[in-house]
Amino acid sequence: MILTCAGVTPDEGENEIPATEQLFDPATQIWKGGIAHTDANGLLVPGSDTSGNVMAGVAYESALSASTGSTYARVEKSGSFLFVAASAVQAWVGFLVYAVDDQTVALAATTTNDVAAGYCTEVLSATLVRVRIDRAVQ
Numbered sequence: 001m002i003l004t005c006a007g008v009t010p011d012e013g014e015n016e017i018p019a020t021e022q023l024f025d026p027a028t029q030i031w032k033g034g035i036a037h038t039d040a041n042g043l044l045v046p047g048s049d050t051s052g053n054v055m056a057g058v059a060y061e062s063a064l065s066a067s068t069g070s071t072y073a074r075v076e077k078s079g080s081f082l083f084v085a086a087s088a089v090q091a092w093v094g095f096l097v098y099a100v101d102d103q104t105v106a107l108a109a110t111t112t113n114d115v116a117a118g119y120c121t122e123v124l125s126a127t128l129v130r131v132r133i134d135r136a137v138q
Contacts, residue, residue: 019060019074026069032062034102035083035117036075038138044073046102049111054138055099055118077137080121085129092120097131105131 022036024044030036035047038056045053057075065071084104085097097105099117108114118133 021072027067028065030059030073034059047099051113055136080132088123
C-alpha cells in the first residue's frame with residue numbers, strides 16, 4: 001500500500017548527512033518519510049518496485065510537484081528509518097531489503113525488480129522494521 005499522507009519519521013539523531021534537493025517528476029506527490037527513488041529519467045519519484053528505479057533516499061518533507069516538472073523535494077540520504085513489512089522475522093536483520101512501494105520493504109525474491117532500500121537493522125514486529133539506507137542510496 002502506498003503512502004497517502006506523511007509517513008513514519010526517521011529516528012532522531014541518526015541522520016548525519018543533511019537532506020539534499022532533487023528535481024522530481026511532474027504532477028507527483030512525495031510524502032514525508034516515504035521511500036524516494038530516482039527513475040530512468042533522473043527524476044525523483046515515490047518508491048516502487050519499478051525497473052530502472054534506484055534508491056534516492058527518504059523524503060524529508062511532503063511535496064506536490066508542479067505539472068511543469070520544476071519542483072524540487074528534499075531527501076535524506078543517510079540514517080535509519082522505520083518501514084512497513086509483511087511477515088518480518090528476526091532473521092531479516094543484516095539482510096538487504098527492497099522497496100515494494102514508498103512505505104513497504106521486503107526481502108529479495110519477493111519483489112520483481114529488487115530495488116534496494118537498505119539493510120534491516122531491527123525487526124520491531126512482523127509488520128515494522130528499521131532500515132539503514134546509507135549503502136543503498138545512489
